[in-house]
Amino acid sequence: MQNLTRNNTLALSVCLLSAAWHPPALALSATATAFDRHVAIGLPQAFALPRQADDEHGPGIDQVVIEERLKTDVAYPDGSHATTYIGKANGQDAVFTRLGEALSVSVLDAPRATVATSHAVPPVPEADDAILPTSMRPALADPRPAGTPQAELHFWIFLHDQAGESNYAKFHNWYIAWWVYDMEQTVTPGVPVKITIKDHLPGVTDFDYREGRAEDSLLSFRNAADSYLYRMGFSPSSLTKVMLFVGARPGNWGGAYGMALIRDTVAMASGTGPRHGVAHEFGHTMDARHEHAQTRFPCVTNMSAYTIGLSSCRIYSGENDLKIREYVRQTIERESDH
Numbered sequence: 001m002q003n004l005t006r007n008n009t010l011a012l013s014v015c016l017l018s019a020a021w022h023p024p025a026l027a028l029s030a031t032a033t034a035f036d037r038h039v040a041i042g043l044p045q046a047f048a049l050p051r052q053a054d055d056e057h058g059p060g061i062d063q064v065v066i067e068e069r070l071k072t073d074v075a076y077p078d079g080s081h082a083t084t085y086i087g088k089a090n091g092q093d094a095v096f097t098r099l100g101e102a103l104s105v106s107v108l109d110a111p112r113a114t115v116a117t118s119h120a121v122p123p124v125p126e127a128d129d130a131i132l133p134t135s136m137r138p139a140l141a142d143p144r145p146a147g148t149p150q151a152e153l154h155f156w157i158f159l160h161d162q163a164g165e166s167n168y169a170k171f172h173n174w175y176i177a178w179w180v181y182d183m184e185q186t187v188t189p190g191v192p193v194k195i196t197i198k199d200h201l202p203g204v205t206d207f208d209y210r211e212g213r214a215e216d217s218l219l220s221f222r223n224a225a226d227s228y229l230y231r232m233g234f235s236p237s238s239l240t241k242v243m244l245f246v247g248a249r250p251g252n253w254g255g256a257y258g259m260a261l262i263r264d265t266v267a268m269a270s271g272t273g274p275r276h277g278v279a280h281e282f283g284h285t286m287d288a289r290h291e292h293a294q295t296r297f298p299c300v301t302n303m304s305a306y307t308i309g310l311s312s313c314r315i316y317s318g319e320n321d322l323k324i325r326e327y328v329r330q331t332i333e334r335e336s337d338h
C-alpha cells in the first residue's frame with residue numbers, strides 16, 4: 001500500500017472526505033458552500049477556498065481557478081450525482097468534485113506533455129488479468145434496439161456487498177473523478193460518458209465471484225448484470241460496460257488485482273489493487289493493452305501493473321488513448337449499422 005499513501009499526499013490538497021459518509025440532511029461544509037457560491041456566478045472563476053480544520057494539510061486557504069464543468073454524469077446508489085469541474089489548485093492542474101455535502105480536490109501530478117520513460121524501477125510482471133473470450137456472447141435479448149439515440153459509453157459499477165465501499169465521495173475521488181476527466185477530455189472526446197454506481201442488489205452485488213474459473217465467473221456476472229439492466233429498462237450494447245467491484249481478491253484470479261474480458265463488456269476489480277484498477281480493467285474492455293503502458297517515473301500509466309513504490313499517473317499512455325478511441329469509433333459505427 002506504499003504507493004497509495006504516497007499518492008494520497010500528492011493528490012489531495014483539499015479533502016473533506018476523512019469523516020464517514022453522512023446522510024445528506026447535514027448542512028454543507030463552509031468549503032462546499034463557498035465553492036457552490038462562486039461557480040454559480042459562471043465559469044471561469046478564480047477565488048480563495050478555505051480548507052476545513054480537519055484537512056490533512058491543516059486549516060488554510062487554497063487559491064483555485066475553476067475553468068470548466070465536465071458533462072459526464074456519475075450517479076451514486078443514494079441518488080446523489082457527482083459534478084466534476086476542472087481547473088487549478090495553487091497553480092497545479094486539478095479535478096474538483098462536488099458530491100453530497102463534500103467537495104474534493106484531486107491534483108493531477110503527471111502532466112501529459114512530459115513523456116519520460118524510465119526503467120529505474122522495473123515493473124513487476126502482472127498476473128494475466130485480461131482474457132480473450134472463448135465463448136460467444138449469449139444473447140439475452142437484441143442488444144441493439146432500433147432508434148437508439150446518440151451512442152454513449154455507459155459504465156456500470158456494482159459494489160459487492162462485501163467490498164466495504166460505503167463512502168461514495170471517497171470512492172469517487174480515488175477511482176473515478178480523474179478518470180472521468182481523462183475519458184471526456186482526451187480519450188474519447190465527443191462521446192458522452194455516463195457512470196452509474198450501484199450497491200445492495202440481490203442477484204448482482206452478492207454474486208459469488210470466487211466460484212469456478214475466472215472466465216466463467218466473468219461470463220456469469222455479465223449475465224447477472226445484463227439481466228438487471230434489462231429488468232430496469234436499459235438495453236445493454238457493446239458500449240455498456242459492467243464491473244463488479246470487490247474487496248479481497250479471489251484465488252481464481254491467479255494473483256491479479258482485477259479481471260476483464262478483452263473487447264467485451266465485463267470486468268472485475270479489487271479494492272486491494274492500485275488507484276488505476278477501475279480504469280485498467282475497463283481499459284481492457286475497450287482494447288487498451290499492457291504492452292502500451294508506460295512508466296513515467298514516479299508513476300505508471302493506467303494499463304501498467306500495480307507497481308509498489310510508483311503511484312498511478314491517472315492517464316492512459318498516448319498509444320492506449322488511440323486504441324480506446326479506435327475501439328469506440330468502430331463500435332459506434334458497427335452499432336449504427338443495425
Ligand SMILES: [Zn+2]
Pocket residue numbers: 129130280284290303
Ligand atoms: Zn491488465
